[in-house]
Amino acid sequence: DVKVTQSSRYLVKRTGEKVFLECVQDMDHENMFWYRQDPGLGLRLIYFSYDVKMKEKGDIPEGYSVSREKKERFSLILESASTNQTSMYLCASSLFRGYEQYFGPGTRLTVT
Amino acid sequence: SQQGEEDPQALSIQEGENATMNCSYKTSINNLQWYRQNSGRGLVHLILIRSNEREKHSGRLRVTLDTSKKSSSLLITASRAADTASYFCATDSGSARQLTFGSGTQLTVLP
Numbered sequence: 001d002v003k004v005t006q007s008s009r010y011l012v013k014r015t016g017e018k019v020f021l022e023c024v025q026d027m028d029h030e031n032m033f034w035y036r037q038d039p040g041l042g043l044r045l046i047y048f049s050y051d052v053k054m055k056e057k058g059d060i061p062e063g064y065s066v067s068r069e070k071k072e073r074f075s076l077i078l079e080s081a082s083t084n085q086t087s088m089y090l091c092a093s094s095l096f097r098g099y100e101q102y103f104g105p106g107t108r109l110t111v112t
Numbered sequence: 113s114q115q116g117e118e119d120p121q122a123l124s125i126q127e128g129e130n131a132t133m134n135c136s137y138k139t140s141i142n143n144l145q146w147y148r149q150n151s152g153r154g155l156v157h158l159i160l161i162r163s164n165e166r167e168k169h170s171g172r173l174r175v176t177l178d179t180s181k182k183s184s185s186l187l188i189t190a191s192r193a194a195d196t197a198s199y200f201c202a203t204d205s206g207s208a209r210q211l212t213f214g215s216g217t218q219l220t221v222l223p
Contacts, residue, residue, distance in 0.1 A: 004154070033210075035213075040215055042200065042214050042215035042216055043213040045210055045212075056208075058210070090154055090155070098143065098204035098209035098210075098211070099160065100160060101155075101202075101211060102157070103154030105153055105154045106153065108152070
């Protein structure tokens with residue numbers, strides 16, 4: 001079974017802090033994604049990556065950056081956390097573009 | 113921007129009944145997928161239907177796709193309390209091959 005793990009289930013940070021969210025997948029997938037999920041808005045794509053060292057902006061990249069130094073690891077970085085970044089963050093990976101995505105359990109981030 | 117919109121936003125049924133939820137989208141698609149999310153967890157892929165398919169089954173799940181109406185429906189037959197979850201449709205459209213998710217239907221199955 002594909003396993004996608006995220007570094008934390010719950011995280012509380014202060015405004016202005018730099019925040020790292022880590023995601024690791026164990027199935028050698030080339031494609032990895034970061035979403036945020038807010039009530040009533042569904043999932044919104046922040047960044048994605050189709051290869052190591054490659055990254056593409058999604059629908060809401062402002063305030064975020066990403067890093068993919070190794071195939072299995074995709075990191076989301078909040079350079080200076082703000083309260084409007086309080087959300088559930090979901091990482092996913094897929095074998096083929098546009099097909100089934102496997103999700104991690106999510107990180108619920110609260111910025112105070 | 114959201115491509116898929118689910119309807120209804122919330123649905124409450126008795127165990128054993130069928131649950132139907134709908135998804136409408138705006139642009140042409142390569143495929144449409146349905147996912148389930150249990151409270152506070154990640155999403156789990158349920159089923160994928162390609163744009164040239166009209167109906168697909170998987171266990172108690174039946175998905176239909178009407179590309180002329182840009183809509184899909186997910187039917188869960190003989191529902192169980194364990195089916196209580198949020199259900200999302202996701203569309204794959206365009207050359208970037210990203211998925212665009214709707215806002216979901218919250219299904220509650222009462223025992």
